[in-house]
Amino acid sequence: MFRTAASTKLNAKKQKGKGSAVRGGVVLLLLVIMMVGYYYYLSNKANQSESKIPKMTVAQELISRDLENNYPPTPKEVVKYYSDITRCYYNEEYSKEELEQLAMNARILYDDELSANNDWSKYIMDLQSDITDYEDKSIRISNYSISASTDVDYFSEDGFDFARLHCIYTLSNGSTKQPVDEVYLLRKDDNGHWRIYGWNLANNVTLEQ
Numbered sequence: 724m725f726r727t728a729a730s731t732k733l734n735a736k737k738q739k740g741k742g743s744a745v746r747g748g749v750v751l752l753l754l755v756i757m758m759v760g761y762y763y764y765l766s767n768k769a770n771q772s773e774s775k776i777p778k779m780t781v782a783q784e785l786i787s788r789d790l791e792n793n794y795p796p797t798p799k800e801v802v803k804y805y806s807d808i809t810r811c812y813y814n815e816e817y818s819k820e821e822l823e824q825l826a827m828n829a830r831i832l833y834d835d836e837l838s839a840n841n842d843w844s845k846y847i848m849d850l851q852s853d854i855t856d857y858e859d860k861s862i863r864i865s866n867y868s869i870s871a872s873t874d875v876d877y878f879s880e881d882g883f884d885f886a887r888l889h890c891i892y893t894l895s896n897g898s899t900k901q902p903v904d905e906v907y908l909l910r911k912d913d914n915g916h917w918r919i920y921g922w923n924l925a926n927n928v929t930l931e932q
Contacts, residue, residue, distance in 0.1 A: 782817035786824045790831050798875055798886035798909045798917045805832050805919060806890055810864045812850070813857045826850055834910050834918040865895040884911040889925060 779787065785808055795801040808829045811817070817825070826847055830838055857863070870888040877886050886909045894901045904925035909917045 780817065781811050781815045782821045782825060785811055786821060786828060788828070790828060794916050795832075797872065798888055798907075799869055799872055801832055801909060801917050801919065802869055802888060802890050802907050805829060806867045806869070806892070809892075810867065812854055813862070813864050822851070822854075823847060832919050834912070834920045837918075837920060861896055863895045864892050865900065866893040867891065868893075885909065885920070886911075886917060 785804075788804070795804050808825050811825060812822075830841070830843075830846070833841070868891045870890070875886050875888045877884070879885065888907055888909075890905050890907060892903045892905065894903055905922050906925050906928045907922045908920045910920040912918050
């Protein structure tokens with residue numbers, strides 16, 4: 724078959740169009756590869772930045788709680804936070820400064836009368852002595868269980884609102900476990916916050932019927 728000048732030009736245009744399409748596809752593929760690569764670069768950079776941020780210890784998490792603006796709303800939550808601090812005393816690692824900060828947070832939960840009866844210097848010394856005693860005996864607080872909200876005993880006396888509830892701590896020494904049942908008494912302050920008024924072993928508490 725003979726090719727005319729017109730058919731030759733037409734074929735040339737087709738070849739030129741095909742070449743442009745191929746080049747366009749290559750450019751588009753390169754752009755996609757670059758975008759995917761940049762995405763993974765940013766993701767890895769973000770992950771590396773996050774990995775450089777040191778994770779807070781249990782003690783630091785407890786200390787960081789803003790009790791002024793985020794005070795536990797119920798008697799159960801007050802005892803829970805106090806028990807978390809208590810468990811931290813005997814289970815976790817912390818500095819001397821962090822121990823004092825934990826103790827200060829614990830005392831914020833105290834009723835004014837309880838705080839007044841516990842001088843800070845003696846309080847922190849007795850606490851350090853108790854912690855050392857537990858360490859020497861290899862005793863830990865492995866767990867605790869607080870009364871259900873429906874089992875909290877609310878009552879009024881001498882113009883004050885009180886709440887009473889149980890908290891059972893499990894003390895562990897190797898494979899030996901011992902439950903310790905304590906009864907907490909809380910009193911509501913003028914700001915509506917429940918404060919720890921005192922506590923005692925359940926065996927030593929006689930509840931009025």
